[in-house]
Amino acid sequence: MTARELILGRLRAALGGPEPVPVEVARDYRGAGSVAADLDVFVGRLTDYRATVHRCVDADVARTVGGVLGGRQIVVPPGLPGHWLPDSVTVVPDDDLGVERIAAADGVVTGAAVAVAETGTIVLDAGPDQGRRLITLLPDVHVCVLRADQVVATVPDALARVDPHRPLTWISGPSATSDIELSRVEGVHGPRNLHVVLVL
Amino acid sequence: MTRSFLGMPATAPPGVGHLRGSEPFPVAARRALSDAQLRRNLGHATATIRSRSAAVVGEVPDWPQLRAAGRAIKTDTMARLPELLEQLEAAVAAAGGTVHWAADAVEANRIVTDLVRAAGADRVMKVKSMVTQEIGLNEALLSAGIEPVETDLAELIVQLGDDRPSHILVPAIHRNRAEIREIFLRAMPGVDPALTDEPAALAAAARRHLRQTFLSTRVAVSGANFAVAETGTLAVVESEGNGRMCLTLPETLITVMGIEKVIPTWRDLEVFLQLLPRASTGERMNPYTSMWTGVTPGDGPQTFHLVLLDNGRSAVLADPVGRQALHCIRCSACLNVCPVYERTGGHAYGSVYPGPIGAVLSPQLTGVEDNASLPYASSLCGACYDACPVMIDIPSILVHLRGRVPHPKAEAAAMAAAAYTMDHPALYAAAQRAARLGRLAGRRGRGLPPPLSGWTASRDLPEPPPQTFRQWWAER
Structure with missing residues (x-):
């Protein structure tokens, strides 16, 4: 008997009896589409978790990125819109870069798949303007450019928009820990600086 | 040690991992409380x-x-x-x-x-x-x-x-x-x-x-x-x-x-x-x-x-009352609100799963004999149930598990004697008189004498009143 057969046999014996009666799950909470996104709430929540928020129009993204990362080396995913990048940065395109090379960069600029206003969360799905998970993890500054229409109100809204078969990273503020006396400290292993550029 | 049949729900084996403490909860808790x-x-x-x-x-x-x-x-x-x-x-x-x-x-x-x-x-x-x-x-x-x-x-x-x-x-x-x-x-x-x-x-x-x-x-x-x-x-x-x-x-x-x-x-x-x-x-x-x-x-x-x-x-799943302990999403909210955990800390529970959820999960994973003191590591105040984000009724599982813990023979005998006494009015009246004598004997605040002292070691013994209800009724 394999362990698989053993465990499944144990579980069926534990449940005993005939087929289980299906349990009705009442989904009377605020589901996808029930609330409108509030950009001011989104900005407030991001700021509360020590992310820095910049609001600008699309034509000003490059200048905003330059204000954060000017003069420094930044990793860029292959599908990032070129007009988001200022001349003042040294661009390192991620064409299968080695780990040490990515870790040596000062920052990374990406887009995002969707964002959640109520929790101040951005979700990356490794799309062309976001790249491999690795590039948003090792550099110390992450600048994430987000269109206002990508912001949804709630967690259910965001889950309904993303594809489970893509690698997903949900980011709410910079890396943090509460492990010392349960005091929240920003900045452990992930990027210690998160900038969100909200394109209106 | 009984061998279970293949395919029957089985508890976690001893000698590996960290589900069993080396000493009962009250012993470990007493040491923690003095720190x-x-x-x-x-x-x-x-x-x-x-x-x-x-x-x-x-x-x-x-x-x-x-x-x-x-x-x-x-x-x-x-x-x-x-x-x-x-x-x-x-x-x-x-x-x-x-x-x-x-x-x-x-x-x-x-x-x-x-x-x-x-x-x-x-x-x-x-x-x-x-x-x-x-x-x-x-x-x-x-x-x-x-x-x-x-x-x-x-x-x-x-x-x-x-x-x-x-x-x-x-x-x-x-x-x-x-x-x-x-x-x-x-x-x-x-x-x-x-x-x-x-x-x-x-x-x-x-x-x-x-x-x-x-x-x-x-x-x-x-x-x-x-x-x-x-x-x-x-x-x-x-x-x-x-x-x-x-x-x-x-x-x-x-x-x-x-x-x-x-x-x-x-x-x-x-x-x-x-x-x-x-x-x-x-x-x-x-x-x-x-x-x-x-x-x-x-x-x-x-x-x-x-x-x-x-x-x-699988053994936890086999208990229709206890199986909701498997609903736990490991948030630890029940630890943070528990008056017992707040004072003893997690080590006293012996298992890697401390606090209220540990007190119901560990004994079920190992078999209740191997963590027999944990279902009692609670005042049954219910704060854990209120805090649990998936509404696990921890107090009810604790009471249920207390019923499955092997009890000392002396306790069963004492409970049987109490039941018999309460069924017989004359005996009950005599017992109440004896309780008043106990008050006179000056054991107030010191609990019961051995072998009953085990019961009062961690419980306050209510002071018998100077007059019973029956006496008051008769004299009315």
């Missing part, structure tokens, strides 16, 4: 997290509906556990992962050790995981010559301090910043001797210490917060980014999960991703949640193994 530093650390930490959690739970207008949905999804999951696991297995395999089944801790440790060896590694980095603590994976790896490196800050503090975890979420909750600084100065190679005890400085020291490990270790071991049967997606919820490092950087990822962590559908995540962070760390959302389905070419580990662990869970 003033420990009580200060715990009081401060639990008060901090209680107020943080209450604030963000209060922001959610549909919190009661989310809790009820969480409970319903878990009830449904347990009723269909075998088919959901088969569905999960198929979905993970279809996405390029390999699924292993482990009947108990011994088997899980062997599977993981063999996988690490097959990958040619002598070191693994670990994401904080309760289940690998439960099965004693680190000890098993060490004895096979493989070095496990804990990467969560609190687990690192525990590992460097040669200590044991004492809280589900914050394993080093029993340590304050000064103690953590001492541990780092003593055990962290190359640490700056001028390290201060500022939490930010301590976190920065951990960042420097682990950076090269993240970049150079080829195998990682994680647990899982959720596994979606429908899609084969695994989810790990964390704060520091050590989880992302372990889930993204290595060539091989091995995830060990208790079989109760499966949830039926992708949509179900919308309930738990709202409940867990607010109940757990008191955040609207934890800093990082990683989700992956099998392997993704060119992004992250190219080899993924999922180990599905029973280790006593």
